[in-house]
Amino acid sequence: MGSKNISISDEAYLRLSELKSKNESFTELIYRLTNKTNVLDLKGIISEDEGKSLEKNIRNSRKLSNKRIDKIAKELTR
Numbered sequence: 763m764g765s766k767n768i769s770i771s772d773e774a775y776l777r778l779s780e781l782k783s784k785n786e787s788f789t790e791l792i793y794r795l796t797n798k799t800n801v802l803d804l805k806g807i808i809s810e811d812e813g814k815s816l817e818k819n820i821r822n823s824r825k826l827s828n829k830r831i832d833k834i835a836k837e838l839t840r
Contacts, residue, residue: 763802 770778782791793799808816 763800
Protein backbone atom coordinates (compact mmCIF):
# COMPACT_ATOMS: atom_id res chain seq x y z
CA MET A 763 0.00 0.00 0.00
CA GLY A 764 1.34 3.44 -0.92
CA SER A 765 1.40 6.51 1.21
CA LYS A 766 0.66 10.22 0.76
CA ASN A 767 1.88 13.27 2.61
CA ILE A 768 -0.77 15.79 3.59
CA SER A 769 -0.50 19.23 5.13
CA ILE A 770 -2.73 20.09 8.07
CA SER A 771 -2.75 22.99 10.46
CA ASP A 772 -1.10 22.71 13.86
CA GLU A 773 -4.56 22.90 15.44
CA ALA A 774 -5.83 20.00 13.31
CA TYR A 775 -2.73 17.97 14.22
CA LEU A 776 -3.28 18.62 17.93
CA ARG A 777 -6.92 17.59 17.67
CA LEU A 778 -6.00 14.35 15.89
CA SER A 779 -3.22 13.69 18.40
CA GLU A 780 -5.70 13.99 21.25
CA LEU A 781 -7.99 11.43 19.61
CA LYS A 782 -5.21 8.96 18.80
CA SER A 783 -4.58 6.04 21.13
CA LYS A 784 -1.06 5.47 22.43
CA ASN A 785 -0.22 2.59 20.08
CA GLU A 786 -2.39 3.76 17.18
CA SER A 787 -0.94 5.23 13.99
CA PHE A 788 -2.49 8.29 12.37
CA THR A 789 -3.58 6.05 9.47
CA GLU A 790 -5.38 3.72 11.89
CA LEU A 791 -6.95 6.73 13.59
CA ILE A 792 -8.25 8.08 10.29
CA TYR A 793 -9.65 4.64 9.38
CA ARG A 794 -11.35 4.48 12.77
CA LEU A 795 -12.78 7.98 12.51
CA THR A 796 -14.07 7.37 9.00
CA ASN A 797 -15.31 3.85 9.81
CA LYS A 798 -13.06 2.40 7.14
CA THR A 799 -11.09 -0.77 7.60
CA ASN A 800 -8.17 -2.12 5.70
CA VAL A 801 -8.49 -5.63 4.28
CA LEU A 802 -5.10 -6.38 5.85
CA ASP A 803 -6.73 -5.90 9.26
CA LEU A 804 -8.49 -9.22 8.62
CA LYS A 805 -5.21 -11.13 8.33
CA GLY A 806 -4.94 -13.94 10.86
CA ILE A 807 -8.65 -14.15 11.68
CA ILE A 808 -8.94 -17.59 10.07
CA SER A 809 -6.33 -20.26 9.50
CA GLU A 810 -4.88 -21.04 6.09
CA ASP A 811 -6.85 -24.32 5.98
CA GLU A 812 -10.08 -22.49 6.84
CA GLY A 813 -9.30 -19.95 4.14
CA LYS A 814 -8.77 -22.67 1.55
CA SER A 815 -12.01 -24.36 2.59
CA LEU A 816 -13.88 -21.08 2.38
CA GLU A 817 -12.43 -20.38 -1.05
CA LYS A 818 -13.47 -23.86 -2.24
CA ASN A 819 -17.02 -23.32 -0.95
CA ILE A 820 -17.23 -19.94 -2.68
CA ARG A 821 -16.07 -21.45 -5.97
CA ASN A 822 -18.64 -24.26 -5.66
CA SER A 823 -21.41 -21.78 -4.88
CA ARG A 824 -20.47 -19.72 -7.92
CA LYS A 825 -20.55 -22.81 -10.13
CA LEU A 826 -24.02 -23.70 -8.85
CA SER A 827 -25.21 -20.14 -9.39
CA ASN A 828 -23.85 -20.12 -12.92
CA LYS A 829 -25.62 -23.41 -13.64
CA ARG A 830 -28.91 -21.93 -12.36
CA ILE A 831 -28.41 -18.81 -14.46
CA ASP A 832 -27.70 -20.91 -17.56
CA LYS A 833 -30.82 -23.00 -16.93
CA ILE A 834 -33.00 -19.91 -16.52
CA ALA A 835 -31.48 -18.29 -19.63
CA LYS A 836 -32.23 -21.41 -21.69
CA GLU A 837 -35.83 -21.42 -20.45
CA LEU A 838 -36.25 -17.76 -21.32
CA THR A 839 -34.94 -18.23 -24.86
CA ARG A 840 -37.40 -21.01 -25.76
